[in-house]
Amino acid sequence: PSSNLGYRTIPEGTFDLFGVIDQRDSLYRVVPRGPYDLRFKGNGSGIAFTLPPYIFVEDTSGRYSDPVGEIKIVLKTWADTIKTFSLTLPEELGDSLKLTLSGDLTGTTEPDTIIDNTFYFYSVKLLEDTISLSDFSRPADPCSLVFEIKTSVDSAGVMQAIFEQPTVYVVYPIAMVQAPGPDGLNSAMVGKSVRVAGVVTGPSEVFSPEGKTGFWIQDRSGGVNIFSNSLVGPFNLGQLVLVKGTVTEYNGTTEISPSSSGDLRVLFDQYEVPAPETLRVSEALREDIEGLYVYVKEAEVAAPPSQAGTGKNLYIWNGQAPIAVYVYPETNIDLSAIQVGDIINVQGIVGQYDPEEPYNSGYQLLPRVPGDIEIVTTPPREAIDLSISPNVFSPDIGEVLRIEVQGPATTRFTLKVLDTEGREIARLADSRSGPFTYLWKGLDKNGNKVPIGLYILQLRALESDGQEETINKVFVISTPFK
Structure with missing residues (x-):
């Protein structure tokens, strides 16, 4: 993915450069990974980013509401303390939003002057500040909300724009892209151009066919496959990616297909992967x-x-x-x-x-x-033991009986389900070595559902020295009330 530095004009002045040492032909070079690897000094110094980097479009249906109700802009210094800064807000956010400051700064937390949608702070000492925005309006269509920040290292000094302006990307929720049309299966947005953002949950190194690119992303609403007929990337686990493309269906899978490599942009190299x-x-x-x-x-x-x-x-x-x-x-x-x-x-x-x-x-x-x-392995114990959970379960609603058998690996176990008359209903293990776990679905030896009632789980253990031990556990098969 691009470093987003190509063909950009580098401002005059001094800066610190970070990057990867690379060699091309006989020349060594420093290759920056992105705009944040250029750290400028003096007026116009500082780096800024937004949390979260994306929000969903306005949803009038109420089906895809975004849990994010606050945008945070983090402004950090690199070498010099910022003493003056201004923030110009995108007009799309509306007039009713609220703005608060917090962080490593001294001086006023209220703007000295507000002109239209620009907030001016003339007397601060800022090392790191979080500017929180709430009660904002959401655009109805995907777009980019750019927050223009200018800084100065002098009180009431001449401000210059920082090199990389923080941006919030307004995108469609992936759940909206996945939502089926009249057939209840294929996406209702097939053929439409969309923009989404998400964390890579399935990396391209695993899911790319030869000569092509495929990977999976997930946002706060759902997940989707990204597919390109050309080889781009790689897109690694945990990267936050902005994607523009056309919604397609392939063998039942909803995909978003970018038309060029420029439609794929890595916003963060390391972002939190959602829990499964x-x-x-x-x-x-x-x-x-x-x-x-x-x-x-x-x-x-x-x-x-x-x-x-x-x-x-x-x-x-x-x-x-x-x-x-x-x-x-x-x-x-x-x-x-x-x-x-x-x-x-x-x-x-x-x-x-x-x-x-x-x-x-x-x-x-x-x-x-x-x-x-x-x-799933259970550490072996010398003592022979039988445990079940739950004691009352209902196969009619998909529940299973979890059975754990403990004992030496040299012991052979036979496990049966008996009714209250002692008749064998099902044999779950026959001369099996332990320890082991068994999940019983409530079926008898013929594969039929066992009627509701009281049953006995019987474990017989034959030890290597010929001794036998029997353990019985009582359980109930039930059914929910309708």
Whole structure:
């Protein structure tokens, strides 16, 4: 991505330069990473940025409200104390906004003069200041809100504009781009040009086809795939990216396709990656969470990993909901130790690959890095133990019974579900070594749902010296009231 310095005029005066040492032909050079690597001194000194860097357009429908109600402009000095500065606000923010100052500064926190939408501060000593704006109006369409800041190192001195003016980008919420049209599946904005911003949750080094660029981003409302037919980037995990492009659909996946590399801009190299949304037990992948970064806790491996294209398929049970996991080879995830019946934690992006209409299937969980798949292991204990949770569960609403068996690895365990008459309803383990975890979905040995009632979970342990131990636990299968 561009450093956003190309063809820009460098102001006169002295400055400190930061960058990466590079060599081209026989010459060594310093390559700045962006405007903030040029630190000017004297009048016009200081660097400024906005938090957050983007806000959503005005939403009259109430479906995509932005939780951000305040814009903060952080102004920092580099070498000299700022004693005078002015701030010109974009007219698009309206007349009713409120402005407050806080931070490492002395002097007045109220402007000395206000002319139109420019605020002047003549008598401050500022090292770092946060200017907070609230009660502002939101533009109805995407645009860039530039806050013009001028500074001087003298009290009531001659002010000059800082080199890089802070900007807030007004964008569409990704959830609006993902919102389906009349068919309930494809985006209602297909064919339209949009601008969005988001943090890279799925890096291009994993999700780019050969000679092309693909990656996933997520904002405060949702996630989406970015796809370009040309090779640009890379776009790394945790970068905040501004994207302009056309909304398209490919095999059920909503994508935004930029027309040139200039439509992709990295705003921050290191931004906070959103925490994954944890799926509920028995919650399946579906259209309205496509593009989101999600987490499946304690899923059961339903089938061994198998080759599919360049990657591998892995099928898991999230409670009673089957989930397909597709692992790209670029993730460097090792699946060799995963076996049927293992309990694993999986996180990744909700994608879709469905080559046939009506594009209502083929949802996949897409891990990104080796840590996205974790085999749940329980430290072995010598004492034989059986625990269950919950004691009352309802398979009708997707709940499962979590069973933990503890004991030496040399002990063989048989695990059965019995009714109150002692009849075997289901056999969950037969001469299996421990310790292990089992998630029971409430099905009998024929695959049918077990009726509501009181049941007994029986564990029989055969130790290496021939001794036997039996543990019984009582639990209830229930159903919710309608």
